[in-house]
Amino acid sequence: MSKPAVDGFERSHQGQVAVVRLNVASALGNALAYQFQVRAVPTFLLFTPDGELAAKHVGIATAGRLASLLSEGTEGR
Numbered sequence: 001m002s003k004p005a006v007d008g009f010e011r012s013h014q015g016q017v018a019v020v021r022l023n024v025a026s027a028l029g030n031a032l033a034y035q036f037q038v039r040a041v042p043t044f045l046l047f048t049p050d051g052e053l054a055a056k057h058v059g060i061a062t063a064g065r066l067a068s069l070l071s072e073g074t075e076g077r
Helices: 004-014 027-037 063-074
Strands: 044-046 053-058
Touching: 004 063, 044 063, 053 063
Parallel strands: none
Antiparallel strands: 044 053
16 A cells, blocks of 8 residues: 555655645546546656646555655756
């Protein structure tokens, strides 16, 4: 399960990132899953401060993979 990894990532990056968890069974979660073509759960999406999709990871992720995703998504910014 990714929850412990996400929780650890959120704690270690507190003040640097905002972690938002959405339930794809909810109306909002379903609409956003459709908008960003989420086909599997879990899916991690990283956005730039101006709202552009910067990186995407599908499947279970470790805290290290999430940190790598953050690094990839912020390269050149």
